[in-house]
Amino acid sequence: MSRTIDFEAFRTGPDADGLVRRIHELFEGPTALMEVCGTHTVAIGRAGIRSLMPDGLRLLSGPGCPVCVTPLGEIDMALAAARRPDVVLTTFGDMMRVPGSESSLERERAGGADVRIVTSALDAVEIAAGEPSKEVVFVGVGFETTSPTIAAALMTAERRGVENVSVLPFFKLVPPALDLLVAVPGRALDGFLCPGHVSSIIGSNAYEPVAHGADMPCVVAGFEPLDILAGVVMLLEQVRDVRSGGAARVETQYARAVRPEGNRTALELLDEVFEVVDADWRGIGTIPESGYALRERYAHRDAGAKLGVDRTRPDEPEGCICGAIMLGERIPADCPLFGTVCTPRDPVGPCMVSSEGSCAAHFRYERR
Amino acid sequence: MTRDESITLAHGSGGRLMHDLIERVVVRALANPVLETLDDAADISSLVEPGRLAVTTDSFVVQPLFFPGGDIGTLAVAGTVNDLAMKGARPVALTLGLIAEEGLPLVDLERALRSVAETARAAGVVIAAGDTKVVERGGLGGLILNTAGIGFVPDGVELGGDRVREGDVMIVSGTMGDHETAILVAREAFRIDETIESDCAPLHEVARLILETAPDTRAMRDPTRGGLATTLNELSSRSGVGIEIDESAVPVRDDVRSVTDILGFDPLYMANEGKVVAVVPESDAGRVVEALRGHRLGRDAAVIGRAAGEPGVTLRTKVGGARPLLMLEGVQLPRIC
Numbered sequence: 001m002s003r004t005i006d007f008e009a010f011r012t013g014p015d016a017d018g019l020v021r022r023i024h025e026l027f028e029g030p031t032a033l034m035e036v037c038g039t040h041t042v043a044i045g046r047a048g049i050r051s052l053m054p055d056g057l058r059l060l061s062g063p064g065c066p067v068c069v070t071p072l073g074e075i076d077m078a079l080a081a082a083r084r085p086d087v088v089l090t091t092f093g094d095m096m097r098v099p100g101s102e103s104s105l106e107r108e109r110a111g112g113a114d115v116r117i118v119t120s121a122l123d124a125v126e127i128a129a130g131e132p133s134k135e136v137v138f139v140g141v142g143f144e145t146t147s148p149t150i151a152a153a154l155m156t157a158e159r160r161g162v163e164n165v166s167v168l169p170f171f172k173l174v175p176p177a178l179d180l181l182v183a184v185p186g187r188a189l190d191g192f193l194c195p196g197h198v199s200s201i202i203g204s205n206a207y208e209p210v211a212h213g214a215d216m217p218c219v220v221a222g223f224e225p226l227d228i229l230a231g232v233v234m235l236l237e238q239v240r241d242v243r244s245g246g247a248a249r250v251e252t253q254y255a256r257a258v259r260p261e262g263n264r265t266a267l268e269l270l271d272e273v274f275e276v277v278d279a280d281w282r283g284i285g286t287i288p289e290s291g292y293a294l295r296e297r298y299a300h301r302d303a304g305a306k307l308g309v310d311r312t313r314p315d316e317p318e319g320c321i322c323g324a325i326m327l328g329e330r331i332p333a334d335c336p337l338f339g340t341v342c343t344p345r346d347p348v349g350p351c352m353v354s355s356e357g358s359c360a361a362h363f364r365y366e367r368r
Numbered sequence: 369m370t371r372d373e374s375i376t377l378a379h380g381s382g383g384r385l386m387h388d389l390i391e392r393v394v395v396r397a398l399a400n401p402v403l404e405t406l407d408d409a410a411d412i413s414s415l416v417e418p419g420r421l422a423v424t425t426d427s428f429v430v431q432p433l434f435f436p437g438g439d440i441g442t443l444a445v446a447g448t449v450n451d452l453a454m455k456g457a458r459p460v461a462l463t464l465g466l467i468a469e470e471g472l473p474l475v476d477l478e479r480a481l482r483s484v485a486e487t488a489r490a491a492g493v494v495i496a497a498g499d500t501k502v503v504e505r506g507g508l509g510g511l512i513l514n515t516a517g518i519g520f521v522p523d524g525v526e527l528g529g530d531r532v533r534e535g536d537v538m539i540v541s542g543t544m545g546d547h548e549t550a551i552l553v554a555r556e557a558f559r560i561d562e563t564i565e566s567d568c569a570p571l572h573e574v575a576r577l578i579l580e581t582a583p584d585t586r587a588m589r590d591p592t593r594g595g596l597a598t599t600l601n602e603l604s605s606r607s608g609v610g611i612e613i614d615e616s617a618v619p620v621r622d623d624v625r626s627v628t629d630i631l632g633f634d635p636l637y638m639a640n641e642g643k644v645v646a647v648v649p650e651s652d653a654g655r656v657v658e659a660l661r662g663h664r665l666g667r668d669a670a671v672i673g674r675a676a677g678e679p680g681v682t683l684r685t686k687v688g689g690a691r692p693l694l695m696l697e698g699v700q701l702p703r704i705c
Contacts, residue, residue: 007629012616012686020688046634048689119558225687344697365691 010224011047019229020052026236027054028243032188033235034181034328036174037143037195038065038356039223045365047225059232061361063177063284063326064195066142067094067354071282073312074170075100080309081137081168082113087307088131089115090124091139098353101314121153121167128157128165136165137303145197147171147292148266151273154294154301166303169292172279174198175206176290181327182214189328190242191217191235196227196254203262207250215248217241222254273298282350283316283323320349325358332362339363375472380502390500393474397481398464398488402496410496415460419520422457424448427514433476435554437547437566438641440513441483446570446641447592448517449491453575454588454644456527457519459491464498464515469508480511491570493517525579531586532607536675537653541574541644541660542567542668543621544596545628545635553627560630564623569642574665578644581659582652589645594696595637599645600681601695610677613693615685619668636683637696647675 035041041061044050050059063069079100082089089105096106096117109115114134118124121138128136140150150167157165174195181189194207199220207218217238221231231253242248252258270292279291294302304311316322319337324330332338332351342348344360351357378385395403402410428444438446445462452459464484468477488495546567553564571590579585591599596618604611620635628635642665648656653671660666681693 016687045691046685047687048683048685048691049687051689051691052687117557225685225689229687364694 007224010222010226012225015226016229019226019233022233023052023057023229023236024054026233026240027057028240030056031190031236031239032058032060032328033191033193033232034060034062034189035193036062036064036177037198038068038354039197040193040195040221040228041065041358041361042356043223043225044228045361047228048365049225049228050366060189060328060331061325061358062181062328063281064143064174065326065351065354065356065358066146066172067098068322068326068350068357069172069281069284070098070141070170070350071280072101072314072316073280074168076312076314077304077309078105078139078168079103079108081303081307082108082115084135084307086133086135087114088127088134088136089113089139090118090127090136091115092119092141093117094354094356095139095141097347098350099347121150122156125153125157125160125162125165129160129162132164134164135306137307138165138167140167140169140171142171143174143195143198144201144270145195147274148201148263148269151269154273154298155269157301166301166306167294168303169274169294171274171292172281173276173290173292175202175210176287177281178207178210180284180287182210182216184327187328189216190239191219193228193231193235194218194220196220196222196257199252199254199258199262201263201266203260204250204252204258205260206262211248211250215242217248218250220250220252220254220258222257227253283326317348322349322351322359325351332359335359373474375468375470375474375477375502377470377502377504379468380500386500393478394466394481394498394500397478398485398495398498400494402461402494403498412461412494412496415494415496417458417460417520419458419522422452422455422519422521423516424451424455425514425516426451427512429509429512430551431509432554433480433510435550435566436563437550438568439480439483440511441480442487442568443641444513444515445484445487445491445493446568448515449493449570449572450590450641452517452519453570453572454527454590455519455521456525456575456579456588457521458576459493459517459519459572461494461496462488462515462517464495464513466498467501467503467508467512469503469510470505472510476510480513487570491572524583527585527587529587529589529603529606532603532609532647532675533586534609534675535650536586536647537650537671538600538611538613538673538675539646539648539653539656539660539669539671540596540619541571541646541666542642543619543624544591544640544643545620545624545638546643547641548595548638549624549627549633549635552631558631560627562623562627564627567640567642569665571642571644571665574644574660574663577659577663577666578646578648578656581656582648584649584652586647586649588647590640591643591645592639592641595635595639596645597636597681597693598695600693603647604679604681607675608679609675610679611673611681612676613673613681613683615683617670617672619670633700636693637700650674
C-alpha cells in the first residue's frame, strides 16, 4: 500500500502566519538560537525565514555542514586516492568542488581520474562487484544520518565477498560538537535547533546531557518551513521559561520522524562496524570522541590503510574565519573575504564551498 | 542498405555509401521540394516574408537521445523555432547539420530524423539545407545535431530583454522544470522508478498568441538551461529593473516536484523546452493569461510576479519570507543528507 504525503501542507498557508505572529509575541530581547544542521541552514535560507524574525532574534548556523568540517588533510587524502590509476573514487556530489590544498575532485576528474558521483554507498559496492580489477573507494563524509548507510554497505560487501571496496571514514558525530559549543565560557547561545534526521537515528535522548548539564533548550525540528517555524516557537517558549528560572529540556517538534530512543537498527549497524574516536573538525580542531574509525574486524575496509595514503595537516587559507563562523562567534558578513574574494564560484574556505555552508547560504539567500 | 546496419566511417566519406545514406535516409525522412534539389546551396527566396530577417543557431547534445516526451530530433527543431519565436519572428526555414558517431544504429538515426520532420511540419518550417558527417567512435553519445533557423519579425514587433519597465508583469505559459527533470530521470543515475515527460514543443503559436493579445509585450524568453531563475536574472540585468516573484504562483507539476524534492534540486533552476516567460504591461496581463489557458500548450499559464525595485530578483517565499533568487552558479548537485 502506498501513501502520498502532501508536503505542501508543511510549507505554506495560514499556519505559517500564525507561527510567525507567535514568534514575535514570545520574543523578549536579544536571543541567539543555533541550528547545527546544514539542511536546516539551507531550508532557513530558501524559505526566507530570517526576514520574518523580529530584530534581535538571531538564527546562527553551527558546524552542521559535513563538507565544511572535513579537514583539508582529509580532502587531500581523497584526492590522493583519486589520482591512483587503479582506483575508482566514489563520492556524494557536494564533495566534488571542495578545494584541497592544490586541487579538487572535479579537477582531478577533468584531468582523467575516475571519480564518480553516487547517491548511495551501496553504489560503490555494485561498482566494485562489476569492476574487480579496480579498488573502489568511497569518501565517507557525513553525520549520523549517513554513517549507518555506509556501515550497511560494508556489511553487504562482506556478505557478498566483494573485497575491492573500501571507505575513507571521515564521519563526524553531532552531540560532541554541541558539548564543545556549550563548554566555552562567555558564549551567548540561548538554544539549539537540533537536526531532524540525525536525531531520527540517534534519538532525541542524545541531547539530554546538553539540555540538563548546560541548561540549554533543545528542540529537534524537521526541515519544512513550518517545521522550522514551529521549532523556533518551542525554543522561544523554553527560553522564556529558563530566563524566569525554569529548567531547559529536550523537546521534539519532528515527532513524525524522531523517537526518544532513535533507530535501533541503525545504531546497531554503527556499533558493528565503527568505533568512536577523537576527530579533527576543520576550523575548530580536535573534538574528543566525535568521529568514527573502522573496528578491527573491518580494518581491511579502511581505504587509507589499504592504499597507503596518510593523513597530512596542511595550513588553512589566510584570512578565512570559517572556524569562528561555525562556532557562532562570527557571522559571514564579518569575514573580510566574504562576497569579494570568497564567493560560491571561487570559494576560499569550507563554509563557502559547500552548498550547505553558512557562508554559501548567506551569499545565496540573505539580503546584503 | 539493410535495416539492421549501423553508421560506419564509410558513411561519411563522400562516396556511394554516403550518397545512399543522404538520399534514402536523410532526405527521405525530411522530404520537401527545397531540400530535394540537393544542390550545394538552396534558393529559399520563395520563403521570404515581409518583416525584418532574424537568424539563430543551436547545437543539441542531449543524452539520452530518446526520452519520454521527445528526442534529440524534436529538440533540434523546437529549440531553434522557439529562439526565433521569442524574438517575435515567424520561423520559416531551418538548416540541419548532423554528426553521427560510428556505431550509431541506423534505426536510431531514422527515428531522430522522423522527429525532425514531424516537428518541422508542426512548426510550419522547411528544412532547407543540411550536412552529414561521421566521426570515429568515442565520446559523442551517438548523435549531435545543429540547427540554424531564419524567420521574419513583423513590423511593429519590438521585443528585447532590455525593455522591461517598473510595473510590468511576468507570466509563464505553464509548469516549470519539466524537461530537465525528465532528462535526469531518463538518465537513470538516480534509479527513480517514475516516468517524467519532457515538455519539449515548438512555441510559435504560443508566441503569436501572446503578441496578438498584447502587442506591447516587452520580452519573451524560453527558460532553458539555468531555468526560470536564470532567465529572470538576465531580464533584470539587461533592463536594470528589479523583479519580484511569488513562489506560490509558480506552477510546478506534482511529479516534477516529487523528484526535485527527493534529489534536493530546485525546479526554478531546471530547464524547460516548451514554455515561455513573457513580460507584458500590467493592463494586458489578465487577457494574456486567459488567452494562453485556451491553448493546449498554455493550460497552466499564470502570473508569477512583477518588475519592481532595485536590480536583482527577489523571491517571496511560500511562508511569506523574502530572499534573493540568484542566477545558477555552476551545476546543481544532489546533497549528502
